[in-house]
Amino acid sequence: MxxxxxxxxxxxxxxxxxxxxxxxxxxxxxxxxxxxxxxxQANNQTYLAPASSVAPAIPNQQIKPNNSDSESSYNDDEPHQLISPMVGTVYLIDKQSQAPLCHVGQTVKAGDIVCIIEAMTMSNRIAADKDGVISAILVDDGQAIDFEQPLIEIE
Incomplete structure (x- = not known):
């Protein structure tokens, strides 16, 4: 064929x-x-990625490392990971303007669009879920991604 x-x-x-x-x-x-x-459900919705299981958010509390070696402890030095809320193809460059949506070293605020995930021919804008600086982009433009796959690290 x-x-x-x-x-x-x-x-x-x-x-x-x-x-x-x-x-x-x-x-x-x-x-x-x-x-x-x-x-x-709808085209061009903005999604906040679910909170990463690596770095739980507990407002107004400081998490102190546990001295026990048997339990894992939270490390403040680890960057926050923005994870994918869906399966699809990730785009880091805006198709219309050909400008990158984000780059390493960029300061972002919660709600800023950092990438687009296309699922079933629908573009879904993915927003940063916290303020910070992008320390790493963990995916390539046009890459197929899975549900809850880390996309970007924000410090």
Whole structure:
């Protein structure tokens, strides 16, 4: 089967409500399935990533390290990780302006858009969930990402 025909079939599935498409042509067959593990309700919504399980937020309290070696303790030196609220493809560059949405060393405030995750052809703006400075970008532009995958470190 011609690769152009396969690409056209993929586009057909992406542009429609079809969940699965199977085509048989002689002895050759192609099956294209769309999986939707995280339902998306509306286009261009801004999401705050869920709080990272690595650094729990406890307002107005200081967490002191435990002397016991058997229990893990919170380390203030560890940067906060912004994690993905969904499965999709992450974009670090704005498609319209071709400008990066964020970069290492950038100061961000909670609510600033730092990346876009495309899921099922819908763009979802992902906002920083705390004030700080971006210390690391853990994903590449156009990379497929999983649910709760760390995206960016903020100090």
């Amino acid at each position: 011609d690769i152009r025909k396969i690409k056209k079939l993929i586009e057909l599935v992406q542009e429609s409500d079809i969940a699965e498409l199977e085509i048989k042509e002689g002895e050759e067959s192609v099956r294209i399935c769309r999986h939707s593990p995280v339902p998306i």
